[in-house]
Amino acid sequence: MKIKNRTRKAFVFIACSVFMLSCSTNKYAETDKVYKKLAKNFSKAIRATPPTDQKIDSLNNEQFFVGTVNMGIRKPNYVIIHHTAQESTAQTLKTFTLTKTAVSAHYVVGRDGKVYQMVNDYLRAQHAGIGKWGNVTDMNSCSIGIEMDNNGTTDIWTEAQINSLCALLATLKKKYSIPTANFIGHADYAPTRKPDPNNFPWKTLAKKGFGLWYDDELQLPPADFDTTSALRIIGYDVKNLGAAITAFKRHFVGTDLTPQLTEPDKLILYNLYKKYM
Numbered sequence: 001m002k003i004k005n006r007t008r009k010a011f012v013f014i015a016c017s018v019f020m021l022s023c024s025t026n027k028y029a030e031t032d033k034v035y036k037k038l039a040k041n042f043s044k045a046i047r048a049t050p051p052t053d054q055k056i057d058s059l060n061n062e063q064f065f066v067g068t069v070n071m072g073i074r075k076p077n078y079v080i081i082h083h084t085a086q087e088s089t090a091q092t093l094k095t096f097t098l099t100k101t102a103v104s105a106h107y108v109v110g111r112d113g114k115v116y117q118m119v120n121d122y123l124r125a126q127h128a129g130i131g132k133w134g135n136v137t138d139m140n141s142c143s144i145g146i147e148m149d150n151n152g153t154t155d156i157w158t159e160a161q162i163n164s165l166c167a168l169l170a171t172l173k174k175k176y177s178i179p180t181a182n183f184i185g186h187a188d189y190a191p192t193r194k195p196d197p198n199n200f201p202w203k204t205l206a207k208k209g210f211g212l213w214y215d216d217e218l219q220l221p222p223a224d225f226d227t228t229s230a231l232r233i234i235g236y237d238v239k240n241l242g243a244a245i246t247a248f249k250r251h252f253v254g255t256d257l258t259p260q261l262t263e264p265d266k267l268i269l270y271n272l273y274k275k276y277m
C-alpha cells in the first residue's frame with residue numbers, strides 16, 4: 001500500500017513538473033493560439049460554397065455553384081532566401097510574432113542549424129513585399145520564405161546552418177516540384193529595396209540543385225550582346241538598371257557591388273543568361 005501511494009505521489013509530481021515545464025518553455029503559447037484562429041478563419045473561407053466575396057457574374061444574378069470532385073491545393077513555386085538582419089534567432093521569432101511588424105516567414109534557420117516553422121507552406125507569409133522577378137509581382141502568394149539568422153554584415157555561415165537549409169530545400173523542392181532556377185534571394189526580387197542575403201554561399205547551394213550557377217569555363221559574349229535584356233531574361237526587374245546589376249553581382253559575383261558590369265561580369269552574365277533562356 002505504501003509503495004502504491006509513493007508511486008502515485010511520484011506520478012503526480014512528474015505530471016505536474018511536465019505541465020509546468022511545458023507552460024514555462026512555450027512562451028509563444030498566446031501567438032500560437034492567434035495562428036490557429038487565423039488558420040481556422042482561412043479554412044472557413046475555403047469551405048464556403050459558393051465562395052464569399054467572389055462575384056463572378058457582372059449582371060449580379062444569382063451565383064451558381066457546382067462543386068467539382070477534381071481539385072488540389074495551390075503550391076509554392078519559388079523559394080526566397082533572406083538574412084534576418086537581426087542579432088539572433090530569438091530576436092527574429094519575437095519580431096515575427098508581433099502584429100505591428102506585419103512581417104513573417106515560413107521558416108527561420110538558426111546559426112546552430114535549428115529550423116523553426118512559423119507559417120504552413122500552403123499559407124502566405126509576409127516576407128517578400130513589393131518587387132518583381134520575371135513577371136511575378138506577388139511573390140508572397142507563390143513562394144516559401146526562408147530567413148537565415150544573420151545580421152547581414154558577416155560572411156560567416158555555419159556548416160550547421162547551411163546543412164539544415166539544404167535539407168529543408170531538398171524537402172521543399174521534391175514536395176512541390178520547385179524548378180531549380182526558382183531558388184533566389186530577396187535582393188534578386190526587390191533589388192531597389194533589399195540587400196539580402198548578403199555574402200551568401202549561392203554556389204554551394206547551386207551545386208546541390210538549388211538555384212543556377214555559371215560554368216567554370218566561360219566564353220566571350222558576341223559584340224552585340226545586350227546585357228540589359230540578359231538581366232531581364234534571367235528575371236531581374238531592370239527598371240532601375242543599377243539596382244538590378246548590383247543585385248546580380250551580389251548573387252553571382254560577390255566581390256564588388258558597384259552598379260556597372262565589368263568585362264568578367266559580362267562573361268558570367270552571358271553564360272547564365274543562356275541557361276535561363
Ligand SMILES: [Zn+2]
Nearest residue numbers: 082083186196
Ligand atoms: Zn529579406
